[in-house]
Amino acid sequence: NAGVTQTPKFQVLKTGQSMTLQCAQDMNHNSMYWYRQDPGMGLRLIYYSASEGTTDKGEVPNGYNVSRLNKREFSLRLESAAPSQTSVYFCASSAISGETQYFGPGTRLLVL
Amino acid sequence: AQSVTQLDSHVSVSEGTPVLLRCNYSSSYSPSLFWYVQHPNKGLQLLLKYTSAATLVKGINGFEAEFKKSETSFHLTKPSAHMSDAAEYFCVVSAKSWGKLQFGAGTQVVVTP
Numbered sequence: 574n575a576g577v578t579q580t581p582k583f584q585v586l587k588t589g590q591s592m593t594l595q596c597a598q599d600m601n602h603n604s605m606y607w608y609r610q611d612p613g614m615g616l617r618l619i620y621y622s623a624s625e626g627t628t629d630k631g632e633v634p635n636g637y638n639v640s641r642l643n644k645r646e647f648s649l650r651l652e653s654a655a656p657s658q659t660s661v662y663f664c665a666s667s668a669i670s671g672e673t674q675y676f677g678p679g680t681r682l683l684v685l
Numbered sequence: 686a687q688s689v690t691q692l693d694s695h696v697s698v699s700e701g702t703p704v705l706l707r708c709n710y711s712s713s714y715s716p717s718l719f720w721y722v723q724h725p726n727k728g729l730q731l732l733l734k735y736t737s738a739a740t741l742v743k744g745i746n747g748f749e750a751e752f753k754k755s756e757t758s759f760h761l762t763k764p765s766a767h768m769s770d771a772a773e774y775f776c777v778v779s780a781k782s783w784g785k786l787q788f789g790a791g792t793q794v795v796v797t798p
Contacts, residue, residue, distance in 0.1 A: 577728075606785075613694070615775055615788035616729075631785065663728060671717065671779050674786060676729040 575599055577677035579664050585683045586654045594649040594680050596664030604667045605647035606631075606674060607639060609660040616663060622647055623670045654684045687712045689778045691789035698766045699797050706761040706792045708776030718759045719777040719786070720750055729775065735759065746770070771796045 580595045598605065603624045608616040608631075618631030620639040628639050636658060638650045647666075651658060661681050665674040692707040710716060720732040733744025740752045746769075750761045759776060776789040 613790055615790045616786075617788070618785055621785060665729075670785070673719070673731055673734055675731070676721075678728040 577664055577666055577675055579662075579677040579680050581680060582678070583681045583683075585685065586651075587685055588655060590654050591650065591652050592654065592682075593651075594662055594664075594682075595646070596648065596677060597646045598664075598666040598675070599645065600666060600668075600675065601644070602666035602668050602675075603644070604670045604672075605641065606665040606667075607637075607647070607649045608663045608665065609633065609658075610663060610679075611660050619649065619662075621670075651682075654682075656684045658682065659684045687714075687716070687778050687787045689776050689787055689789040691774075691776050691792050693792050694790065695793045695795070697795040697797065700768055701765050704761075704763040704766045704770065704794065706774050706776075706794070708759045708761065708789060709757055710759060710776070710778045711757060712778055717779045718750075718752060719779070720744065720748070720759075720761050721775045721777060722772045723775065723791075724772045732761070732774075766794075766796050768796050768798070770794060 577598045606621040607619040610616050622628045622641040625644045640648045661679050663679050664677040667674045689710045718735040721729040723729045733742045735742045735752045743749045748763050773791045777786045779786045
C-alpha cells in the first residue's frame with residue numbers, strides 16, 4: 574500500500590518548456606488535489622477533482638491544466654513553464670471532499 | 686469565507702520543554718481543523734484532526750490541540766519536545782460544504798539540545 578505517489582521527484586525546465594506531473598493513489602479515494610508550496614505561503618490549491626470525471630479551479634490555477642485520467646490518477650500539466658512556477662508541488666487525495674487529505678512526497682520543480 | 690492565521694512563523698524550544706504553536710481561524714461554516722507536520726524535504730503528515738466531537742484532540746507523537754470556539758483558536762501543544770519534533774507545522778481549516786483545505790503559512794519549530 575503505497576498511498577499517494579508522485580513522479581518525477583525533481584525536474585529542471587527551461588522557460589517555455591512543457592511537462593506533466595503525475596500523481597496516483599491506491600486508497601480508492603474519490604477526491605484528488607494539486608497544491609504548490611512556496612516559502613512563507615503554506616500550500617495553495619491549484620486544481621482539485623472532487624470525483625472521477627470532474628475538475629475545478631483552486632486558488633492559483635493560471636498556467637496549469639489538469640486531467641483526472643481515472644479514479645487513481647490525477648495529472649498536472651504546465652504548457653509553457655515560467656520561472657514563477659518554480660515551486661514544490663504536492664498531490665493529495667481524500668475519501669471525499671472535506672475529509673482528511675493524504676499527501677504525496679512532492680515534486681521539486683525549477684524553471685530557469 | 687475561510688482563513689487561518691498561524692501567529693508565529695518560528696518557534697525555538699529546548700529539548701524536554703513544552704511546545705505551543707498558535708493558530709486562529711475564521712470560517713462561515715462549522716469547520717474541520719487539522720494540524721499537519723512536514724519534516725525537511727518530506728511530504729505532509731497528519732498530526733490530528735478536529736471534527737466537532739471532543740474539543741481536546743489527541744494526535745500522534747504526543748501532540749494535542751484544543752478547539753476553542755469562543756476564541757476561534759486551535760492551538761497545538763506538546764508537554765516535552767524531542768529533537769525529532771524539529772519540522773514545519775501547518776494549521777489547516779476546511780468545511781465540508783466547501784470541501785477544500787485552507788492552509789496557514791506554517792510555523793517552523795527548532796529544537797535545541
